[in-house]
Amino acid sequence: MPVHTAIRPDDLGFSDEAAMLKQTARKLLARRLPLEQLHKHVAGTIDPTRECVFDRDLWTEVVELGWPAVAVPKACGGFGMPLCAMVGLLEEVGRVALPCPLVATFCATAVLRSCRAPSAHELLKKIVDGTPVSLAITNRHGSWDHEDTDVRVRASAGLLTLEGTAHYVQEAQKAEFFVVKAQAAEGVGLYIVDARAPGVRIVPDAIVDLTRDQGQVDFGGVTVPAHACIAKPGEGAKALAAAWPAMLLAVTADMVGAAEWQLQTTAEYARTRVQFDRPLGFFQAVKHPLVDMMLAIDEARSLLYDAAWAYDHAPEETDVCARMAKASASDMAAYCSGRSVQLHGGIGFTWECAVQLYFKRQKHNEVLFGDGSFQRAVLAEQLLGPIAAVAGAES
Amino acid sequence: MGVSTLPHAPVGEPLSSCDDTAFRMHCRTWLAGNLPPPPNFGLPVSAIEIASDEQLTYLRNWQRAAYDAGLVGCDYPACYGGGGRTDCQAIANEELRSAGAPYLPNIVGLGMAAPAIYHHGTEAQKRRFIPGILSADEIWCQGFSEPGAGSDLANVQAFAERRDDRWVIHGHKVWTSLAQFADWMILLARTDRGHKYRGLSYFLVPIAAALGRGVEVRPLIKMTGGLGFNEVLFDGLEVGDDALLDQPGRGWSVAMTTLLHERGGGPLVTPGAGVGLAGDASQTRGPGGLPALARSCVRAGRAAADDPVIRDKIVRLLIRERGFLATEHRAGHPVLQEHPQRLQLQHKLLLSELLQDTARVACEIQGMASTLHRSHPGLVAGEWSHKYMNSYGFTIAAGTSEVQRNILGERVLGLAKSK
Numbered sequence: 001m002p003v004h005t006a007i008r009p010d011d012l013g014f015s016d017e018a019a020m021l022k023q024t025a026r027k028l029l030a031r032r033l034p035l036e037q038l039h040k041h042v043a044g045t046i047d048p049t050r051e052c053v054f055d056r057d058l059w060t061e062v063v064e065l066g067w068p069a070v071a072v073p074k075a076c077g078g079f080g081m082p083l084c085a086m087v088g089l090l091e092e093v094g095r096v097a098l099p100c101p102l103v104a105t106f107c108a109t110a111v112l113r114s115c116r117a118p119s120a121h122e123l124l125k126k127i128v129d130g131t132p133v134s135l136a137i138t139n140r141h142g143s144w145d146h147e148d149t150d151v152r153v154r155a156s157a158g159l160l161t162l163e164g165t166a167h168y169v170q171e172a173q174k175a176e177f178f179v180v181k182a183q184a185a186e187g188v189g190l191y192i193v194d195a196r197a198p199g200v201r202i203v204p205d206a207i208v209d210l211t212r213d214q215g216q217v218d219f220g221g222v223t224v225p226a227h228a229c230i231a232k233p234g235e236g237a238k239a240l241a242a243a244w245p246a247m248l249l250a251v252t253a254d255m256v257g258a259a260e261w262q263l264q265t266t267a268e269y270a271r272t273r274v275q276f277d278r279p280l281g282f283f284q285a286v287k288h289p290l291v292d293m294m295l296a297i298d299e300a301r302s303l304l305y306d307a308a309w310a311y312d313h314a315p316e317e318t319d320v321c322a323r324m325a326k327a328s329a330s331d332m333a334a335y336c337s338g339r340s341v342q343l344h345g346g347i348g349f350t351w352e353c354a355v356q357l358y359f360k361r362q363k364h365n366e367v368l369f370g371d372g373s374f375q376r377a378v379l380a381e382q383l384l385g386p387i388a389a390v391a392g393a394e395s
Numbered sequence: 396m397g398v399s400t401l402p403h404a405p406v407g408e409p410l411s412s413c414d415d416t417a418f419r420m421h422c423r424t425w426l427a428g429n430l431p432p433p434p435n436f437g438l439p440v441s442a443i444e445i446a447s448d449e450q451l452t453y454l455r456n457w458q459r460a461a462y463d464a465g466l467v468g469c470d471y472p473a474c475y476g477g478g479g480r481t482d483c484q485a486i487a488n489e490e491l492r493s494a495g496a497p498y499l500p501n502i503v504g505l506g507m508a509a510p511a512i513y514h515h516g517t518e519a520q521k522r523r524f525i526p527g528i529l530s531a532d533e534i535w536c537q538g539f540s541e542p543g544a545g546s547d548l549a550n551v552q553a554f555a556e557r558r559d560d561r562w563v564i565h566g567h568k569v570w571t572s573l574a575q576f577a578d579w580m581i582l583l584a585r586t587d588r589g590h591k592y593r594g595l596s597y598f599l600v601p602i603a604a605a606l607g608r609g610v611e612v613r614p615l616i617k618m619t620g621g622l623g624f625n626e627v628l629f630d631g632l633e634v635g636d637d638a639l640l641d642q643p644g645r646g647w648s649v650a651m652t653t654l655l656h657e658r659g660g661g662p663l664v665t666p667g668a669g670v671g672l673a674g675d676a677s678q679t680r681g682p683g684g685l686p687a688l689a690r691s692c693v694r695a696g697r698a699a700a701d702d703p704v705i706r707d708k709i710v711r712l713l714i715r716e717r718g719f720l721a722t723e724h725r726a727g728h729p730v731l732q733e734h735p736q737r738l739q740l741q742h743k744l745l746l747s748e749l750l751q752d753t754a755r756v757a758c759e760i761q762g763m764a765s766t767l768h769r770s771h772p773g774l775v776a777g778e779w780s781h782k783y784m785n786s787y788g789f790t791i792a793a794g795t796s797e798v799q800r801n802i803l804g805e806r807v808l809g810l811a812k813s814k
């Protein structure tokens with residue numbers, strides 16, 4: 001089995017530079033986005049059809065810090081840092097539940113990087129300048145199959161016309177460009193579409209998570225020039241597959257960071273809240289689940305760093321490593337979220353308490369790009385082989 | 396019984412590297428030519444289950460050879476019989492592991508007695524005892540647990556009474572692994588009934604030489620039917636002050652040093668390969684691994700490997716195994732962790748529970764074949780039901796899983812003490 005054979009260096013590629021980035025991010029975000037402010041900012045209304053909140057000042061600061069550029073290649077004006085630097089940064093982003101389109105833009109970056117077309121490079125340059133970009137790649141069933149899409153593309157007279165709907169588009173209202181997966185006769189391709197182009201209609205989803213937005217994007221005969229195509233029909237799935245591990249790891253990093261917040265916050269509560277004359281943490285029905293949260297987080301974090309190294313240095317291992325990390329993190333996030341609410345008792349069940357914000361962000365992350373059992377089914381194909389056809393069912 | 400006595404960590408890539416290439420190459424070259432041929436009798440899964448003289452002799456000769464070649468005790472000073480190096484035991488262990496070398500039998504000596512003596516002993520004690528531990532000339536056992544003092548170790552009641560300039564010991568130790576072969580024991584005993592912790596002292600006492608003269612060793616049979624466990628009864632064993640390790644009343648502190656090393660968190664790396672010859676070391680690779688097992692077992696008319704529920708369970712374990720190895724790697728490098736003890740203290744708990752859950756799923760995959768005793772003629776799919784039973788030894792010994800969770804919750808998360 002060609003799994004995990006490459007020898008890892010001591011630091012898993014986590015350079016001083018990467019460590020510095022993570023440290024700075026932690027300090028800065030803690031100062032810039034204290035919990036009360038986050039709550040005020042994103043949880044001002046209980047109305048699920050709320051207006052999309054986008055703190056442009058905050059995003060501008062994020063851009064000035066160069067974070068969207070971290071994963072953009074140097075040739076396109078970015079920092080071209082290894083993936084481990086990016087996942088370190090995204091852990092900190094998850095820790096403060098940052099309500100900015102950084103993860104979505106990073107996922108788009110990963111896909112753009114796997115396309116050679118000049119227009120992909122142009123868009124990467126715009127990302128460095130702070131343009132939020134998102135992927136419009138999911139059909140109405142929320143499928144993660146790289147071949148599935150409800151958008152069709154037609155070529156005529158040097159122009160391309162997109163027709164159909166992309167579902168579950170992350171940060172749909174914040175993105176200025178979409179990378180759209182569309183079906184042609186020869187297979188699926190990838191296309192860059194300006195969010196303001198005529199015929200593009202964004203219909204926000206009412207979602208549970210308060211720290212992001214999501215929507216359906218309708219393409220009603222949207223016309224784009226030929227160079228908007230960054231992966232030709234038949235090559236789109238390959239480009240997505242190449243970027244996929246980085247996307248899984250971005251969400252994994254966000255989950256690990258958010259879960260660390262859940263752990264530390266709940267542990268702090270268990271150290272201070274007194275019942276039956278003792279701090280809650282004295283009781284093992286509280287203490288042991290907290291430890292189990294920590295064990296689960298550390299497993300996911302270890303797999304995350306390991307997979308990030310593989311992404312940069314051992315491509316043949318990347319898919320398995322990344323899926324393992326996402327599977328571990330998805331289950332971990334569900335566990336930590338559940339415990340964080342439960343162990344806070346009544347206060348944890350209120351809108352006012354911040355644990356709800358993380359609970360919801362994790363709930364969203366858990367299923368994004370496939371939950372634990374989904375990843376394990378794919379892994380089983382690779383690690384155990386495909387399921388043999390049942391005799392008789394073949395004909 | 397310690398981490399180092401766990402059957403073995405699954406094998407992945409080498410988990411760390413060190414600059415001392417010359418030493419690494421020495422280990423590699425020596426191991427390439429000097430591994431003992433496999434014995435024509437079975438070896439148990441780990442050192443604490445050694446049950447016969449032939450097993451012990453085979454493993455003892457191996458430890459002696461590896462010691463003579465400089466692979467055991469590399470980091471101890473030469474005056475105590477060590478190699479006089481620094482940070483080299485970890486390299487030797489990696490090389491032992493990747494060579495598939497047998498485990499070292501003197502596990503209590505190497506993992507517990509030697510570090511305790513090194514940190515707390517007199518010069519004379521270090522010179523007297525450490526060389527024999529490293530070479531396996533003298534086998535050690537650990538006399539901590541008693542019928543009334545397991546998790547609550549400080550409740551030890553064995554008593555060493557001061558008579559003139561001697562100590563006279565009475566008491567009852569249980570679950571004492573390797574005592575039937577042991578020359579010496581590290582013994583935690585009470586010297587003052589007035590103080591729970593400050594009333595404890597730590598002794599180095601003879602076992603083999605004192606049989607019938609104040610020491611009795613009685614075998615206990617484990618739930619697996621296996622030997623290896625004993626009760627040790629002290630009925631007036633007399634020892635001098637040279638048997639005392641550190642000061643009277645300092646026993647708890649020495650016991651803490653011992654347990655720290657036992658659980659793999661001490662400053663001295665315990666010599667050993669970890670991997671037994673019995674080796675289905677990894678659950679992903681080789682004929683002993685779960686995927687191969689699932690392909691060979693039939694469930695509801697098809698290969699168990701084609702059953703979606705079984706597939707999910709196997710992949711969960713493969714992820715945990717990979718996570719464990721990656722955590723081990725991360726634990727070695729400060730830049731990849733946030734709290735100095737957080738990962739080290741997880742090691743024993745993670746590994747013992749992973750092995751247990753793996754064995755349980757393996758039995759599930761085997762179906763009715765898992766009802767068979769390992770002695771059953773023609774049993775092809777290994778010893779999983781035995782391993783499953785045996786795995787409870789590791790989730791109980793060296794601080795139970797529950798106690799490990801207490802420790803993690805209290806030391807790392809700062810939660811109130813449960814006792």
Ligand SMILES: Cc1cc2nc3c(=O)[nH]c(=O)nc-3n(C[C@H](O)[C@H](O)[C@H](O)COP(=O)(O)OP(=O)(O)OC[C@H]3O[C@@H](n4cnc5c(N)ncnc54)[C@H](O)[C@@H]3O)c2cc1C
Nearest residue numbers: 396537538539540545546570571572788791792793795797
């Ligand atoms: C294979 C094996 C080898 C061993 N070898 C040795 C040896 O060589 N030398 C030696 O001295 N000892 C040895 N032991 C003994 C071992 O250290 C003890 O069995 C262990 O510390 C547990 O103590 P106990 O058996 O008294 O169980 P108890 O302490 O009575 O525990 C019973 C149950 O209660 C739980 N429990 C107890 N206290 C707490 C608490 N505070 N919080 C939550 N749960 C709790 C435990 O986790 C366990 O599930 C060995 C044990 C095994 C299984």
